[in-house]
Amino acid sequence: MADRARPLGRAGRLGVGAGALVLAATLGPLAAVLAQAGAFSALGPADWAALRFTVLQALISACLSVALAVPLARALARRRFFGRGALITLLGAPFILPVIVAVLGLIAVFGRAGIVNMALAAVGLPGVSIYGMHGVILAHVFLNLPLATRLILQGWLAIPSERFRLAASLGMGPADVQRRLEWPMLRDVGPGVLMAIFLICLTSFAVALTLGGGPRATTLELAIYQAFRFDFDLGRAAALGVAQFALCALAAGVALGLSAPAGLGAGLDRVPMRWDSGGALLRVQDGMLLVLSALFLMAPLAMVIARGVPMIWDLPTPVWWAALRSVVLAVAVSVLTLGLALVLATAIVRLGPRTLGRGLETAGMLTLAASPLVMGTGLFLMLQPWVAPPRLALPVTGLVNALMSLPFVLRIILPALRDSERDFGRLADSLGLTGLARLRWLTLPRLRRPLGFAAGLTAALSIGDLGVIALFADTDAATLPMQVLRLMGAYRTDQAAGAAVVLMALALALFWICDQRGRAGAEL
Amino acid sequence: MLSFDNAEIRQDGFRLSAHFDIAHGARVAIMGPSGAGKSTLLSTIAGFVPLRAGRILWQGQDLTSLTPGARPLSILFQDGNLFPHLSVAQNIGLGLRPDLRLNDNDRARVQDALDQVGLTGMGKRLPGALSGGQQSRVALARVLLRARPLLLLDEPFSALGPALKSEMLGLVARLQAQANTTILMVTHDPADARALADQIVLVADGQASPPAPTAALLSDPPAALRAYLGDGLNAEIK
Numbered sequence: 001m002a003d004r005a006r007p008l009g010r011a012g013r014l015g016v017g018a019g020a021l022v023l024a025a026t027l028g029p030l031a032a033v034l035a036q037a038g039a040f041s042a043l044g045p046a047d048w049a050a051l052r053f054t055v056l057q058a059l060i061s062a063c064l065s066v067a068l069a070v071p072l073a074r075a076l077a078r079r080r081f082f083g084r085g086a087l088i089t090l091l092g093a094p095f096i097l098p099v100i101v102a103v104l105g106l107i108a109v110f111g112r113a114g115i116v117n118m119a120l121a122a123v124g125l126p127g128v129s130i131y132g133m134h135g136v137i138l139a140h141v142f143l144n145l146p147l148a149t150r151l152i153l154q155g156w157l158a159i160p161s162e163r164f165r166l167a168a169s170l171g172m173g174p175a176d177v178q179r180r181l182e183w184p185m186l187r188d189v190g191p192g193v194l195m196a197i198f199l200i201c202l203t204s205f206a207v208a209l210t211l212g213g214g215p216r217a218t219t220l221e222l223a224i225y226q227a228f229r230f231d232f233d234l235g236r237a238a239a240l241g242v243a244q245f246a247l248c249a250l251a252a253g254v255a256l257g258l259s260a261p262a263g264l265g266a267g268l269d270r271v272p273m274r275w276d277s278g279g280a281l282l283r284v285q286d287g288m289l290l291v292l293s294a295l296f297l298m299a300p301l302a303m304v305i306a307r308g309v310p311m312i313w314d315l316p317t318p319v320w321w322a323a324l325r326s327v328v329l330a331v332a333v334s335v336l337t338l339g340l341a342l343v344l345a346t347a348i349v350r351l352g353p354r355t356l357g358r359g360l361e362t363a364g365m366l367t368l369a370a371s372p373l374v375m376g377t378g379l380f381l382m383l384q385p386w387v388a389p390p391r392l393a394l395p396v397t398g399l400v401n402a403l404m405s406l407p408f409v410l411r412i413i414l415p416a417l418r419d420s421e422r423d424f425g426r427l428a429d430s431l432g433l434t435g436l437a438r439l440r441w442l443t444l445p446r447l448r449r450p451l452g453f454a455a456g457l458t459a460a461l462s463i464g465d466l467g468v469i470a471l472f473a474d475t476d477a478a479t480l481p482m483q484v485l486r487l488m489g490a491y492r493t494d495q496a497a498g499a500a501v502v503l504m505a506l507a508l509a510l511f512w513i514c515d516q517r518g519r520a521g522a523e524l
Numbered sequence: 525m526l527s528f529d530n531a532e533i534r535q536d537g538f539r540l541s542a543h544f545d546i547a548h549g550a551r552v553a554i555m556g557p558s559g560a561g562k563s564t565l566l567s568t569i570a571g572f573v574p575l576r577a578g579r580i581l582w583q584g585q586d587l588t589s590l591t592p593g594a595r596p597l598s599i600l601f602q603d604g605n606l607f608p609h610l611s612v613a614q615n616i617g618l619g620l621r622p623d624l625r626l627n628d629n630d631r632a633r634v635q636d637a638l639d640q641v642g643l644t645g646m647g648k649r650l651p652g653a654l655s656g657g658q659q660s661r662v663a664l665a666r667v668l669l670r671a672r673p674l675l676l677l678d679e680p681f682s683a684l685g686p687a688l689k690s691e692m693l694g695l696v697a698r699l700q701a702q703a704n705t706t707i708l709m710v711t712h713d714p715a716d717a718r719a720l721a722d723q724i725v726l727v728a729d730g731q732a733s734p735p736a737p738t739a740a741l742l743s744d745p746p747a748a749l750r751a752y753l754g755d756g757l758n759a760e761i762k
Contacts, residue, residue: 423604426572431670432593437623445609 010435015347016356018340019363025403026366029378030245036238036381043239046215050223051243057133057219058201061140062194068141069148069193070186072293075286076149077156087294088153091146094297096457096511098464099143099206100481101500104488105300106130106139106211108307108497115303135211136219140204144197146297151196155189156182174282195255202248203371206466206481210488220244221373221467228471234381241374252369304500311498319483319499323506326480329398330463330510334455337402341409341454345417346443364410367403375400376468393472397479401462409454413447420446452518456511463507480506526569526674526706528732530578533561533568540564540727541578544734548583548673549704551697552735553711553721556728557752562710563602565732566676569708570599582674593622597674598667602682605663606651612662613638613647619669637665641695657688661695668699675700677709693720714742714753728752 076088094102110116110130117127130138159181167177205221212218218226220240227237344364351357367375379396380389389396420443428442444451466481473482480503487496528542540561546552554562567573569580571592580587582596598619606615616634617626626634638647641661651659660681667675677696681689697720700707708725711717717724723735728748745753 424607426592426601427604427607429572429592430570430599431618431622431666432591433618433622434591434593441610441614441618441622441624442607445607 009350011346011350012356014343015350015360018343019347019360022340022344022366022403022406023363025399026363026370026375029375029382030370032378032381033238033241033245033374036234037242043236043243046218047223047236047240047243049215050218050220050240051247053133053217054202054219054221054244054247057136057140057217058198058204061137061144061201062198064137064141065144065148065197066152066190066194068145068293069152070190071286071289072145072149073152073156074182075289076153079283079286079290081287081290087290088150090294090297091150093508094143094146096460096464096507097143097301098466098481098500098503098507099139100210100464100466100484101304101504102143102300103139103207103210104484104497104500105302105304106135106142108303109300110135110138115299131211131217132214133212133217136204136207136217139207139211140197140201142296142300143207144200145293148193148197149293151193152186152189155185159185192255195251199248199251199255199368202251203244203373205373205470209466209470210485220247221371224373224377225471228377228380234377237377238381241377244371245369245374248371249369255368301504304497304504307494308497308499308501311494312501315495315498315502318478319480319487319495319502322478322480322483323499323502325394325478326463326503327506327510329394329401329479330459330506333398333401333405333462334459334514336398337405337409337458338451338455340402341406341413342439342443342451344406345410345414348414349417349421361410361414365407368407370404372400372404372465372467373471375403376471379468380471389472390474393469393474394479396472397465397467397469398462400468401465402458405458405461409458412454412457413450416447416450417443448520449518452514452516455518456514459510459514460507463510464503525583526708527581527584528578529581531568531575531580532577533564533573534576535564535573538564539576539730540732541730542732543578544725544732546706546708546723546725546735548706550723550735551700551707551709551721552723552725553709553717553738554725554727554732555711555714555717555749555752556726557748560727560729561732562727563678565727566599566678566708566710569595569674570597570676571595595674596672597676598670598672599676600663600667600678600680602679605680606659608651610650611647612643612649612651612654615651615662616647616666616669619666633669634665637668640668641665656684657692660684660688660692664692664695664699671703673703673706675705675707677707679710679712682712689716690719696720718742 076084107130108114110128112127112129114130120127129135163181164177167181172180203221204219205225208217208219208222209225212222220243224237224240224244227233227240341364344360348357348360348364351360376396379400383389383392383396424442424446428438433442463479464481465479466485469479469482470485473479478486480499484496484499484503487493487499525548526546528544531542533540538561542565554565556562564573568575569587571587571590575588585596587595607618610618613631613634614624616637617624617630619637620626620630620633634647635644638644641664643658643661643665646654646658651662654662663680675696681692684692693716696707699705707720709716709720717738721738724738724741725735726733726741726746726749741749
């Protein structure tokens, strides 16, 4: 508190420096894009179609995800069954699952030679295609249904069990409980979840790249990539970038107003006592829902694993080199992001509710409104006069990944840092524990668990990222997701599955190692 | 000598002023109704709450611009005096060097401090493995090593039972006698004041009064103190 009376302090100055760095790295590329974009007339009818498609698919994906998540979360909230904990853990997995792996799995299930089409053919029905708008939406629902379910389940479990007890004592049945207790909760939680998923789907690139494309299923991100790689029309790429940024900024603004739930929280394995579980019909309904959802979420992954594992030993050498590069990149991104986030968070907590502190927090959250491809385009434009951009493919990818992860990491560690400073800040101050000593003996040990979790999350997201790298890389510098994409493009599906299994294993391993290291000895 | 020179504290709606000296080596109890600002007064001396006006000086040196860690004092709070993730020895070692780069001599002094508070051989444990009384001893061992001339006690022993509490006050008195430490202790309990303090500063009605001798003040309390102590005092005096 004494710091409030004094100007800034070392932590504050460091934080302002880091904030300025983040601002420059975020706004610099944006400015480059704006400068290049020229007039909006550069956008042709195809680009406007991309804009429409981007919004439409994101809207449908978000609505479907939430619509399916509500009954699923309700079933999880009111049923106890064997494997419930495992299912909830599984629901956390898609968040760290590389998108390209999910796509590969979905193709294995719903693709031309997938099990669904084989089954349909066996009974003489016409097949379905996974390519196009419905494929994009299917993949988005696959990737976001688990997140939506976890967030809504949190809302359900946040209803105090005393309320349900009171409802039971008043003789309220399932329908009454729905109207009096569950609807109000959903009205609170729903819009935030919807908006969060809408935002994620707006910046979808890897899914659109693999399952979309063509005049009717191209997102803005994909259009940027195509203008860039195929037409090398930087002006158009930049104009599309401006449109994408405007869209994201608008959506992020709305999302902030809705205060999206914090997500990712623990404690979902609690089953409150319920008295309104209803009769056999409801039980069957919930059971079927749970089985179908588990099947929908597990089948694609199982297919990738079944196909890929036997191929692992036959993978070509470049795949392994790419794997090594990806691991190094992921670790570097983790270190960079956590370092930035710690410096920023320390300054934010120190400066408290002052304007500067709020400004730093906003700077850290700014990339929520940015999209990787827009930032990539801007960085390309900035670097181009000085150096051949492909030579910097990995550093630029790392930088963008770090900036994109920063908001999530800040959201994870800020509350923990606030707690640590509230509980031990005065003691540390009174002992003269400042600077590196404070970091080593107070902050790092107190924040072990959230730091481990955040590091794992960042590493997993980064290793699976397929965005900027596609913009910058020639094949030599390819990361593992790029290799999977290349193998898919070459119709070497089995090898692609093999590489995908390696990718998935690495992402899970990185997450698990970081998270476990964070948990060890963090019970205090 | 600790001097309050027209010191004034203001925190949204709350105000407290003090203008008096406390002699070097004095043992002062700070008493008064809840919410009157006893803890705030200590927090201000320790540097956690800024002064609105005036100065606080130690031996003529103005403390106002010093960070909490640089002030010539140690403070023990009501709780949270130890870092639960650091060992007992590390917690004590922080009193010697905040960066915990201890040499052999430092480590020997930590052991010595452990011996003095009766915790020989417990240096490797974590605070969570100790009882409340033992935790208080660890905090006191750190105070001992910090060797600052001023000790502020913000009811650190209030969660202990009566026997343990008087044991701790005895330990404090012993440490005080060794180094002629000046002690300021917030307390609700006249018995604590009698046991440790030779003077009392009464904090009430936005005013911290100059220190008055303990025995005299308790036997003939002014209105504000009498209202606060209530009949309990009379029953105790008998």
